[in-house]
Amino acid sequence: MQVNEIKEFRPKIVAFCCNWCSYAGADLAGTNRLNYPSDVKIIRVPCSCRVNPMFILRAFQRGADGVIICGCHPGDCHYTSGNYYARRRMTLLFSMLDYLGIEKERTRVEWVSAAEGAKFAATMNDFVETITKLGENKRLEDLRCKE
Amino acid sequence: MQKIGVFVCWCGSNIAATVDVSAVSEALSHEPGVVYATNYQYMCSEAGQNTIKDAIKKYGLTGIVICSCSPRMHEATFRKTAAAAGLNPYMVEIANIREQCSWIHKDMATATEKAIILGKAAIAKVHLNAPLTASQSPVVKRALVIGGGIAGIQTALDIADAGFEVDIVEKSPTIGGKMSQLDKTFPTLDCAACILTPKMVDVAQHEKIKIYSYSEVEAVKGFVGNFEVTIRKKARYVNENVCTGCGLCTEKCPQKNVPNEFNLGMDKRRAIYIPFAQAVPKVATIDANYCMKLKTGKCGLCEKICTAGAIDYSQKDQLIEQKYGAIVVATGFNPIKLDNFEEYSYSQSPDVVTSLEFERITNAAGPTSGQLLRPSDGKHPHTIVFVQCVGSRDTSGCGKPYCSKICCMYTAKHAMLTREKYPDTDVYVFYIDVRTPGKNFDEFYRRAAEEYGVHYIKGMVGKVAPKADGKLMVQASDLISNEQLHIDADMVVLATAIEPDKSARPLATMLTASMDTNDFFTEAHPKLRPVESPTAGIFLSGTCQGPKDIPETVSQAGAAAAKVIGLLAKDTLTANPCVAHSDEMMCNGCSSCEKVCPYGAITYVDKEFRMPDRTVAIRRVAVVNEAVCQGCGACTVACPSGAMDLKGFSNSQIMAEVDAICK
Numbered sequence: 180m181q182v183n184e185i186k187e188f189r190p191k192i193v194a195f196c197c198n199w200c201s202y203a204g205a206d207l208a209g210t211n212r213l214n215y216p217s218d219v220k221i222i223r224v225p226c227s228c229r230v231n232p233m234f235i236l237r238a239f240q241r242g243a244d245g246v247i248i249c250g251c252h253p254g255d256c257h258y259t260s261g262n263y264y265a266r267r268r269m270t271l272l273f274s275m276l277d278y279l280g281i282e283k284e285r286t287r288v289e290w291v292s293a294a295e296g297a298k299f300a301a302t303m304n305d306f307v308e309t310i311t312k313l314g315e316n317k318r319l320e321d322l323r324c325k326e
Numbered sequence: 327m328q329k330i331g332v333f334v335c336w337c338g339s340n341i342a343a344t345v346d347v348s349a350v351s352e353a354l355s356h357e358p359g360v361v362y363a364t365n366y367q368y369m370c371s372e373a374g375q376n377t378i379k380d381a382i383k384k385y386g387l388t389g390i391v392i393c394s395c396s397p398r399m400h401e402a403t404f405r406k407t408a409a410a411a412g413l414n415p416y417m418v419e420i421a422n423i424r425e426q427c428s429w430i431h432k433d434m435a436t437a438t439e440k441a442i443i444l445g446k447a448a449i450a451k452v453h454l455n456a457p458l459t460a461s462q463s464p465v466v467k468r469a470l471v472i473g474g475g476i477a478g479i480q481t482a483l484d485i486a487d488a489g490f491e492v493d494i495v496e497k498s499p500t501i502g503g504k505m506s507q508l509d510k511t512f513p514t515l516d517c518a519a520c521i522l523t524p525k526m527v528d529v530a531q532h533e534k535i536k537i538y539s540y541s542e543v544e545a546v547k548g549f550v551g552n553f554e555v556t557i558r559k560k561a562r563y564v565n566e567n568v569c570t571g572c573g574l575c576t577e578k579c580p581q582k583n584v585p586n587e588f589n590l591g592m593d594k595r596r597a598i599y600i601p602f603a604q605a606v607p608k609v610a611t612i613d614a615n616y617c618m619k620l621k622t623g624k625c626g627l628c629e630k631i632c633t634a635g636a637i638d639y640s641q642k643d644q645l646i647e648q649k650y651g652a653i654v655v656a657t658g659f660n661p662i663k664l665d666n667f668e669e670y671s672y673s674q675s676p677d678v679v680t681s682l683e684f685e686r687i688t689n690a691a692g693p694t695s696g697q698l699l700r701p702s703d704g705k706h707p708h709t710i711v712f713v714q715c716v717g718s719r720d721t722s723g724c725g726k727p728y729c730s731k732i733c734c735m736y737t738a739k740h741a742m743l744t745r746e747k748y749p750d751t752d753v754y755v756f757y758i759d760v761r762t763p764g765k766n767f768d769e770f771y772r773r774a775a776e777e778y779g780v781h782y783i784k785g786m787v788g789k790v791a792p793k794a795d796g797k798l799m800v801q802a803s804d805l806i807s808n809e810q811l812h813i814d815a816d817m818v819v820l821a822t823a824i825e826p827d828k829s830a831r832p833l834a835t836m837l838t839a840s841m842d843t844n845d846f847f848t849e850a851h852p853k854l855r856p857v858e859s860p861t862a863g864i865f866l867s868g869t870c871q872g873p874k875d876i877p878e879t880v881s882q883a884g885a886a887a888a889k890v891i892g893l894l895a896k897d898t899l900t901a902n903p904c905v906a907h908s909d910e911m912m913c914n915g916c917s918s919c920e921k922v923c924p925y926g927a928i929t930y931v932d933k934e935f936r937m938p939d940r941t942v943a944i945r946r947v948a949v950v951n952e953a954v955c956q957g958c959g960a961c962t963v964a965c966p967s968g969a970m971d972l973k974g975f976s977n978s979q980i981m982a983e984v985d986a987i988c989k
């Protein structure tokens with residue numbers, strides 16, 4: 180009898196964090212030793228408005244299971260209005276992704292300030308849990324670039 | 327292909343306890359382009375930095391990746407290290423394996439795995455890094471202060487005392503602003519003129535300060551450190567350098583029927599006037615709208631009687647061009663117009679006055695020489711009703727949604743002073759809330775209510791109606807006893823909401839400084855950079871940024887001055903090289919980027935392109951002003967053709983990181 184080893188699903192999660200608030204919030208989560216799963220990998224961007232929808236599509240194409248964008252709270256953007264642009268762009272993009280079959284839960288925009296280490300960790304724990312329940316993201320696989 | 331060196335830091339046991347550092351450096355050494363990988367206990371220490379420097383020289387590294395703490399901690403350190411070894415500082419990338427890895431994960435296997443992935447992402451990014459050079463631009467050592475109220479005065483004095491030239495542009499004939507119209511100031515009750523006018527004299531006598539009174543800013547070009555400003559000096563028909571301010575002309579002018587704006591139209595002035603006795607500069611001004619000589623050519627009396635020969639009817643507006651390194655906005659406020667508040671009968675009864683008018687009535691230099699008299703019949707009022715929040719905290723659309731902040735305190739002051747001077751007067755104050763956040767403010771309010779017997783009633787006034795006997799019927803509700811009140815008042819004083827001066831909006835457009843929906847200037851950061859505009863080189867002072875009282879205005883003015891001094895003390899400005907850049911071959915001049923830029927850093931030029939068929943085509947292309955761009959990247963996403971990119975965080979760099987993470 181052959182026993183197939185069931186491999187535990189570990190999601191791939193890309194988090195775009197703005198340099199001024201959320202990246203600092205992530206650092207604070209670290210300083211306070213607040214745990215969240217290692218599946219989350221952070222990419223530092225100057226502002227949430229730097230996140231091009233292309234980056235998110237690329238991440239899903241390359242096999243990401245979830246993408247989260249974190250920026251300063253509305254009204255607190257280092258560049259005044261960048262997070263508002265991000266919010267608008269992502270609202271449009273996420274509904275388009277939903278239409279393509281990438282569940283809305285796989286994408287998220289969150290506001291995390293530099294003082295909210297606990298919120299950052301909680302958000303990431305929650306997001307990873309959501310994605311783990313959803314399972315692997317198979318959409319866009321056909322479009323996946325072969326090396 | 328880059329030659330990349332990887333340096334993994336243990337950070338003592340901070341990283342090494344949960345991340346297998348030698349496994350990380352070993353794994354990363356096999357990445358393409360990596361020619362050297364090592365790990366060391368403390369990379370940021372001198373020995374650690376020397377390891378990096380030696381490796382850069384020995385292996386001819388063109389890029390380095392440091393797996394260590396957050397770039398917010400030591401990015402600057404390692405950039406300096408790279409620069410010291412002759413490598414461009416922007417060829418350094420940091421993989422954050424402490425705050426975002428070792429400190430949050432307990433399991434060594436997963437933490438090591440993650441650290442390797444973060445390292446790979448940084449390597450993928452550094453492959454696409456390009457050396458960046460920060461541009462330098464010279465700083466013009468002169469500041470412009472727009473607005474000559476207490477905010478502008480204090481800012482100008484502080485900057486000038488530090489040894490820099492300052493110009494004040496004030497649109498009215500004198501500096502002094504709203505504070506010069508006030509009587510006493512809360513909570514200490516010292517008289518506004520006694521504390522303001524010496525400062526005005528200091529400004530006039532300061533060798534580093536030049537006042538452009540009766541002038542406005544016409545145009546602003548340039549950027550931080552190098553603004554080119556055009557100032558329109560309006561014709562006042564009096565030679566400022568010759569006029570002695572004797573005031574003879576202002577007594578003899580036959581045109582006596584001009585509403586005196588300094589007393590808010592409650593009395594009259596002449597067509598040639600000096601706004602008030604302590605005006606700075608103390609120079610007469612002819613009001614061209616009323617002067618008979620300028621309107622009809624007949625009169626000329628002032629010219630005949632002026633012993634100094636200062637009158638010049640042929641004077642024209644002058645345009646002055648000047649360069650500045652920094653601009654301070656101090657345009658101040660005005661009480662709102664009360665057209666939307668007919669229920670208070672402001673336009674129907676002269677005995678319904680705004681608080682600023684009441685301030686003039688109680689001022690010794692005011693229309694009644696400081697005696698509290700009803701404007702309608704000049705009699706002493708025995709019952710005065712103060713109405714708070716007239717147009718403030720009003721979300722109905724008639725007024726302003728914000729709290730005007732100063733009204734609670736000045737109403738307490740008015741009520742207290744009235745009771746002190748005229749104990750026979752009944753004083754009622756209707757309020758929604760009494761807000762007294764400030765040093766000694768609540769004590770002051772309690773004194774008004776408890777010691778001076780001012781009747782504070784929580785509730786709103788519904789209607790003020792003039793009665794046949796000359797009194798005013800005030801209809802109000804008392805929310806605590808839940809009663810309807812009818813008070814026969816002799817005077818009603820409206821604590822009118824304040825709004826930014828009307829000149830602020832066009833000025834903001836000229837300066838490309840951002841404003842909120844209420845036309846207050848927005849600050850670069852509401853908590854951490856409260857006196858700077860998001861636009862570099864523009865600073866905010868006083869009520870142009872939000873309602874505030876005098877102590878707060880003066881502290882903000884000093885803070886703005888400190889920021890300006892910090893800027894002007896530099897000979898050159900080093901710009902952040904991580905700025906947007908447009909590829910002119912791809913740009914189609916669509917203006918999408920310009921619209922999203924919060925700093926107005928993008929302009930368009932017509933550029934000649936040589937086409938393959940040897941013809942020359944002219945196309946409109948975007949150009950980024952690197953001194954103005956702050957590097958947020960909003961334009962890069964808005965650009966439909968992909969021409970706009972951000973140095974240091976380019977599309978390809980971020981894509982490479984995404985690829986490395988998702989592999």
